Structure formats: C-alpha cells, structure tokens
Amino acid sequence: MIYIGCHLSVTNGYEAMGKTMCDFGGSTFAYFTRNPRGGKSKEIIPADAAALNTLLKEKGFGKLVAHGSYTMNLCASNSTTRANGFDMLQKDVERMESFPGQYYNFHPGAHTGQGTEKGIELIAEALNDTLFPEMQTTVLLETMAGKGTEIGSSFEELREIIDRVQLSEKLGVCFDTCHVWDAGYDIAGDIDGVLTQFDKVIGLDRLCAVHFNDSKNPCGSHKDRHEKLGKGYIGMEAMKRIALHPSLQNRPFILETPNDDQGYIDEIHTVLGWMES
Numbered sequence: 543m544i545y546i547g548c549h550l551s552v553t554n555g556y557e558a559m560g561k562t563m564c565d566f567g568g569s570t571f572a573y574f575t576r577n578p579r580g581g582k583s584k585e586i587i588p589a590d591a592a593a594l595n596t597l598l599k600e601k602g603f604g605k606l607v608a609h610g611s612y613t614m615n616l617c618a619s620n621s622t623t624r625a626n627g628f629d630m631l632q633k634d635v636e637r638m639e640s641f642p643g644q645y646y647n648f649h650p651g652a653h654t655g656q657g658t659e660k661g662i663e664l665i666a667e668a669l670n671d672t673l674f675p676e677m678q679t680t681v682l683l684e685t686m687a688g689k690g691t692e693i694g695s696s697f698e699e700l701r702e703i704i705d706r707v708q709l710s711e712k713l714g715v716c717f718d719t720c721h722v723w724d725a726g727y728d729i730a731g732d733i734d735g736v737l738t739q740f741d742k743v744i745g746l747d748r749l750c751a752v753h754f755n756d757s758k759n760p761c762g763s764h765k766d767r768h769e770k771l772g773k774g775y776i777g778m779e780a781m782k783r784i785a786l787h788p789s790l791q792n793r794p795f796i797l798e799t800p801n802d803d804q805g806y807i808d809e810i811h812t813v814l815g816w817m818e819s
Contacts, residue, residue: 544785545604546754546813547571548797548806552584556641557593560603566803568810570604570794575634575646578612583637591640604794606641607682607716607751610634610648616668617651617661617693627651628668635672638679645751645794647682647716650694650703661693666706673709682716682750687724687766695725695764697743704744714750719784720769720798721753723776726762730780737789746789754795754813756781770799771809782816 547568550559563571576583598606614627631648638646653661673681683703688695694703704710717740723729727736740749756774758767772778785795797809 543817544752544791544813545570545794546785546797546810547794548799548801548810549573549609555584555590556586557590557597560594560597560601563603564597564601566807566810567814569602570606570796572607572609572647572796572798574611575608575637576611576630578609583633586637586640588640595641604792605751606644607794607796608634608638608641608644608646610646612649614648615651615654617653617656617664619654619656624664628671631668632672635677635679635681639677642678644679645682645714645716646679647684647751649686649692650683650700652691653693654691658693658699661691662699662702662706665693666703669703669707669713670709673707673712675709677712679712680714680750681712682714684716684753685718685721685725687721688726688764689724689766695721697740701744704748714748715744716751716753717749717790718753718755718798719776719781720755720757720774721766723757723761724759724763724766726764728761729784730761730776733780733784733787737787741789749790749793751793752784752790752795753798754781754785755798768798768800770801770805771797771812785813785816 547570549572552573614630616627618624686692686694756769756776758769759765
C-alpha cells in the first residue's frame with residue numbers, strides 16, 4: 543500500500559488540514575511551510591500542532607511532506623537571494639520540529655549561471671550549516687525537470703549533493719513523476735529500469751516520498767508542467783503501475799495535479815481503487 547493525499551492550505555491551522563484530508567479520504571498531505579511565492583509563514587500554535595500530531599497517529603496517516611517556498615534558492619548567484627533562501631531553510635527546519643518525524647521537501651535551486659558544480663557546492667554548504675544531529679525531520683531534495691539552470695534533474699546531481707553533506711542520514715529524495723519524466727527518465731515505458739538506475743546512483747532507501755503527477759509534455763522536454771492523472775503524456779496505466787510498484791510501497795504519494803478540491807478527492811479515490819483491486 544501507499545499513502546495518498548494532496549497539497550492543502552494551512553490558512554485555517556494545522557489540525558484543520560488533517561481533518562480536511564480525512565474528509566477527502568486520504569492518508570497523507572503536503573502543505574507549504576510559508577507562502578510559496580514569498581516569505582511569510584503560518585504561526586505554529588503549540589496546541590494546534592499537538593492536535594494534528596495526535597490526529598495523525600489516531601488515523602494511521604503516513605508521513606507528511608511539507609514543502610519549502612519556491613522562492614528559496616540556496617545556490618543563486620545573487621548573494622541577497624542566497625542569504626534569504628538560507629534564512630528560510632534554517633527557520634523552516636526549526637519549525638518542522640513541532641511535527642516530529644515528518645518530511646521537509648524543497649527544490650534544490652538554480653545556479654543562475656555559476657555552473658552546476660558551484661551550485662551543488664552552495665546547496666551542500668547551506669545544508670551543512672542547517673542540519674543538526676538531534677533533528678527529527680528528514681529533509682528531502684526534490685527531483686527536478688531541468689528547466690533553465692535548475693539543479694537536480696539527474697540522479698547523479700542529487701547524489702553529489704548528498705555526498706557533500708556531513709549529516710547525510712538526515713537527507714532523502716522526493717521523486718516527482720512529472721519532473722523525472724520531463725527530465726528524460728521514461729517512467730511510462732520503463733519504470734523498472736528508472737528505479738533500478740535510481741537505486742544504483744542514490745539508493746531506494748533514500749526515496750522517501752513521491753509527488754504523483756502526470757505531465758503536459760513529452761519525455762525529456764525539461765518544461766515542468768503538471769497534468770491531472772491520466773490526462774498527460776505519462777498516462778493512466780503508467781501512473782497505476784507506478785503507484786503499485788513494489789519498490790515504492792509504504793511511502794507518501796502527494797498529488798500536485800491542477801485540480802480543485804473535488805478533483806483531488808476523485809484522484810485520491812482513483813488511487814485507492816487501484817490498491818483495492
């Protein structure tokens with residue numbers, strides 16, 4: 543089995559998100575730790591955090607996959623942008639300790655002309671200055687589509703970041719199906735081969751979560767445009783094979799498809815139907 547859910551708004555608080563996902567029929571969810579296009583974060587009220595933690599245990603939820611802001615770029619050439627990203631990372635990781643044992647996912651960044659090697663160096667440096675031995679959060683590097691100067695569109699680039707981080711046991715990977723497809727990995731035609739390659743380069747033990755999205759673009763397009771399940775180039779049968787793949791079980795699958803609430807509910811129940819069939 544897998545745990546299935548979608549992104550939810552934190553506007554009404556943390557426990558409210560858990561209750562909403564129960565209503566949706568899911569067993570995990572994602573949320574932005576701060577405004578995805580800016581820097582403001584939702585205040586964490588201890589009683590609200592405790593109520594969510596209790597609900598998650600009572601309902602048998604899988605790991606949550608909190609998401610860092612899209613504006614966070616740890617390897618930007620602009621020093622102010624880079625410093626702002628580092629500040630977001632440190633504060634987000636600290637805040638995540640209110641939800642022990644969950645995942646914090648972020649886009650590794652774009653080197654903006656400095657080169658991949660320099661970008662990897664800066665990302666690892668920021669992580670080395672942020673992670674600490676007692677932390678209960680696992681930080682996830684997201685697989686990227688490779689648009690512009692993005693870092694993380696190849697498994698090898700993610701491996702290089704991991705290898706440079708001292709507390710690498712605190713790191714994992716979020717496998718975004720749209721992104722890896724757009725990066726050139728044929729998960730529709732050869733999911734076994736792609737996961738074998740991932741295992742050889744990074745290790746399946748580090749594949750902690752899945753962003754479960756179809757793609758509006760052909761394989762290798764490097765464009766990063768998500769599509770509803772079965773409506774894109776990956777296709778419904780391939781999405782089903784991915785969800786049921788033995789190597790991906792017991793992980794949170796987060797829908798980031800272009801949907802309203804009812805659309806997410808429908809997709810959650812589609813995936814639940816696969817697991818029951």
